[in-house]
Amino acid sequence: MKYIDAEQVQKKLGSRLVLNNLAKRLFFLATLVGLVVLVILFYRVVTDSIGWIDFDFLTSKLSTDAERAGIMGAISGTFWLMLVVAPITFILGVGTAIYLEEYAKKGRFQAFIQINISNLAGVPSIVFGLLGLTVFVRGLGMGAVVLAGGLTMALLVLPVVVVSAQEAIRAVPQFLRDASYGMGATKWQTIKNVVLPAALPGILTGVILALSRAIGETAPLVVLGIPALLLPLPDGIFDKFTVMPLQIYYWTIDAALVAEYANLAAATIVVLLVLLFLMNSVAIIIRNKFQKRY
Amino acid sequence: MTVITPNKNNFVSDVSGTSSVHNQADKSTVFQTKDLNLWYGEDQALKSINLEIYENEVTAIIGPSGCGKSTFIKTLNRMVELIPVVKVSGDILYREKNILEKSYKVENLRTHVGMVFQKPNPFPKSIYDNIAYGPRIHGIRNKKILDEIVEKSLRGAAIWDEVKDRLHENAYGLSGGQQQRICLARCLAIEPDVILMDEPTSALDPISTLKIEELVQELKKDYSIIIVTHNMQQAARISDKTAFFLNGEVVEFDNTNKIFSNPSDKRTEDYITGRFG
Numbered sequence: 001m002k003y004i005d006a007e008q009v010q011k012k013l014g015s016r017l018v019l020n021n022l023a024k025r026l027f028f029l030a031t032l033v034g035l036v037v038l039v040i041l042f043y044r045v046v047t048d049s050i051g052w053i054d055f056d057f058l059t060s061k062l063s064t065d066a067e068r069a070g071i072m073g074a075i076s077g078t079f080w081l082m083l084v085v086a087p088i089t090f091i092l093g094v095g096t097a098i099y100l101e102e103y104a105k106k107g108r109f110q111a112f113i114q115i116n117i118s119n120l121a122g123v124p125s126i127v128f129g130l131l132g133l134t135v136f137v138r139g140l141g142m143g144a145v146v147l148a149g150g151l152t153m154a155l156l157v158l159p160v161v162v163v164s165a166q167e168a169i170r171a172v173p174q175f176l177r178d179a180s181y182g183m184g185a186t187k188w189q190t191i192k193n194v195v196l197p198a199a200l201p202g203i204l205t206g207v208i209l210a211l212s213r214a215i216g217e218t219a220p221l222v223v224l225g226i227p228a229l230l231l232p233l234p235d236g237i238f239d240k241f242t243v244m245p246l247q248i249y250y251w252t253i254d255a256a257l258v259a260e261y262a263n264l265a266a267a268t269i270v271v272l273l274v275l276l277f278l279m280n281s282v283a284i285i286i287r288n289k290f291q292k293r294y
Numbered sequence: 295m296t297v298i299t300p301n302k303n304n305f306v307s308d309v310s311g312t313s314s315v316h317n318q319a320d321k322s323t324v325f326q327t328k329d330l331n332l333w334y335g336e337d338q339a340l341k342s343i344n345l346e347i348y349e350n351e352v353t354a355i356i357g358p359s360g361c362g363k364s365t366f367i368k369t370l371n372r373m374v375e376l377i378p379v380v381k382v383s384g385d386i387l388y389r390e391k392n393i394l395e396k397s398y399k400v401e402n403l404r405t406h407v408g409m410v411f412q413k414p415n416p417f418p419k420s421i422y423d424n425i426a427y428g429p430r431i432h433g434i435r436n437k438k439i440l441d442e443i444v445e446k447s448l449r450g451a452a453i454w455d456e457v458k459d460r461l462h463e464n465a466y467g468l469s470g471g472q473q474q475r476i477c478l479a480r481c482l483a484i485e486p487d488v489i490l491m492d493e494p495t496s497a498l499d500p501i502s503t504l505k506i507e508e509l510v511q512e513l514k515k516d517y518s519i520i521i522v523t524h525n526m527q528q529a530a531r532i533s534d535k536t537a538f539f540l541n542g543e544v545v546e547f548d549n550t551n552k553i554f555s556n557p558s559d560k561r562t563e564d565y566i567t568g569r570f571g
Contacts, residue, residue, distance in 0.1 A: 106378065175415040179477070182373060182411070183428040183484050184404035193427070194417060 045273075048266030057267060062231055062247075066260035071268055076233050077146070077241035078215060084150025084237055085157065085214050090207055092154070093161030094196075097203075100162075101169040102191055121159035128156040129223030137224055144225045147237040152220050157210035164206025168199040201290035208283040212276050218245040244272045321348040323387075324488055324518045325370060330384035332362075332369060332542075334377065339365045341542040343384070347488075347535075352514050354533035354550065355522045358570065361539040363522045364412075367490045370520065371407040372400045389487075405432065408486035412493040414473035416465035416480070421448075421457050424465050424476055428484035443483050451479035452509055471502025478509065489513065491521040495528065507532050526566055530554045538562045 060070025096117075104110040132152030142148040172195050180190040196203075226242055228250035234241040248268045255262040325347035332340035339362045347353050355363040368374040370386065372393065386393050393403050416424050425444040434440060444461070448454040453475040457468070465476050474494060481489060491510075495503040510519055510532050523529050529536050530550060537547040538559075546553060546562045557563045564570055 175411060175413060176417060178373065178411060179415045179417065182404055182409040183431065184401045185431045186401055189431045198418060
């Protein structure tokens with residue numbers, strides 16, 4: 001006998017197809033919500049900033065006069081911050097990932113570290129700010145300088161870099177390692193000559209995405225006591241600095257006093273978004289160019 | 295990896311069917327295993343293996359899937375150690391030195407005992423850099439010497455003429471058969487004494503397979519070759535000695551002619567006539 005009755009199938013087919021259609025629309029709607037929010041946000045920000053972004057805005061220093069104010073200070077602050085964050089996260093993040101993937105014995109200790117790295121990624125950024133304030137700004141007496149901010153930010157995005165570098169290293173096929181070991185290469189020679197070159201695009205993608213998160217972070221820097229009104233530009237990692245998201249934050253607050261500050265905030269947001277968009281594009285290009293090589 | 299070295303006096307040396315092999319005074323022994331046992335966790339994959347591999351010969355390892363033949367040759371260059379749960383006991387003498395001793399450095403062993411893997415596994419680098427990889431990790435930096443090694447190795451693997459005009463192109467652009475010969479050339483570049491081949495033709499088409507087989511015949515003049523193969527005709531065609539593995543044991547080890555014409559063990563006969571496996 002047959003278990004599936006053709007007539008029954010025919011009868012129920014209609015409602016099954018309706019449900020199928022409904023599911024498709026529902027999920028499209030869910031996608032649309034995010035998209036609409038993004039468009040509205042963009043529209044508001046861009047319309048507010050029209051007429052405010054020009055070459056002078058990018059190259060002028062801060063001023064209480066909205067017409068003359070620029071974000072040169074915030075841009076150079078962001079630049080110096082990244083100069084600290086990038087090498088530190090790269091070296092510590094990739095180093096940790098290499099240890100966990102290539103050297104650490106799979107066991108409780110490794111699992112313990114792994115869980116804690118995931119937990120660390122979930123710690124609110126303001127907590128990292130408190131850590132930075134306690135250890136770097138006060139403990140080591142650095143003050144609210146680029147180095148203190150950079151170290152704090154590096155710790156904040158480190159888990160992201162570790163996890164993405166681990167994934168990139170894990171994606172390097174074992175047969176490439178075998179080929180290297182099979183010729184008498186040591187572990188380090190294998191890592192240096194085979195694993196890292198193959199994993200590098202994935203690692204770079206992770207580092208860039210982590211940096212773009214660090215560029216947009218505000219809370220930890222507020223806790224560190226990074227000033228909003230800063231006239232001199234930073235010249236090195238031991239100088240005081242400010243960054244774009246902080247500038248946005250304070251201009252938004254002060255918009256209650258001077259209405260034009262809202263336009264300055266909007267203009268800064270656009271600059272920041274363009275920068276983030278560029279960085280993410282680079283990450284995507286690297287990923288697409290080098291993926292699926294084996 | 296834990297290495298348990300038993301008292302050398304109490305190993306069992308005789309394996310059925312080795313009698314005709316012993317008569318080899320003119321050829322020196324490259325590898326000798328004594329009571330070699332290997333466990334993956336709780337599962338014993340090799341059981342008391344006693345084999346002798348002779349210089350300038352092709353030794354074929356045959357047997358059904360899961361019989362331990364791949365495990366066996368990976369033990370000879372200690373690649374099996376890369377699996378964390380492996381335990382080995384017994385002795386493996388390579389040129390009369392026990393390679394399972396802690397003091398024997400794997401890096402040194404693998405410079406003498408090269409390997410070609412089942413799936414062609416060139417590095418995603420240029421053909422030149424693939425071949426120069428081994429010499430470079432062993433410290434050769436001189437461009438002229440590297441050039442010579444690359445050419446010699448590629449000629450040795452009979453692929454020089456096909457790639458000499460594109461040495462700096464990525465090895466991934468080659469066909470599977472060519473890639474496997476690149477891997478063989480890469481292995482020759484470390485100037486090994488023994489070449490282990492783990493089913494080197496199982497991923498290749500018949501013509502590429504034939505090329506590798508011809509190469510093996512050519513290479514045994516200078517190297518000792520141990521080849522694992524699923525293909526019994528291949529073993530019969532290219533090897534001097536054949537070992538038949540079953541369930542982690544060596545059922546029979548003898549001259550290839552003898553194994554394929556007049557096997558002493560019923561199980562060998564059943565396997566080579568295709569009654570199982």
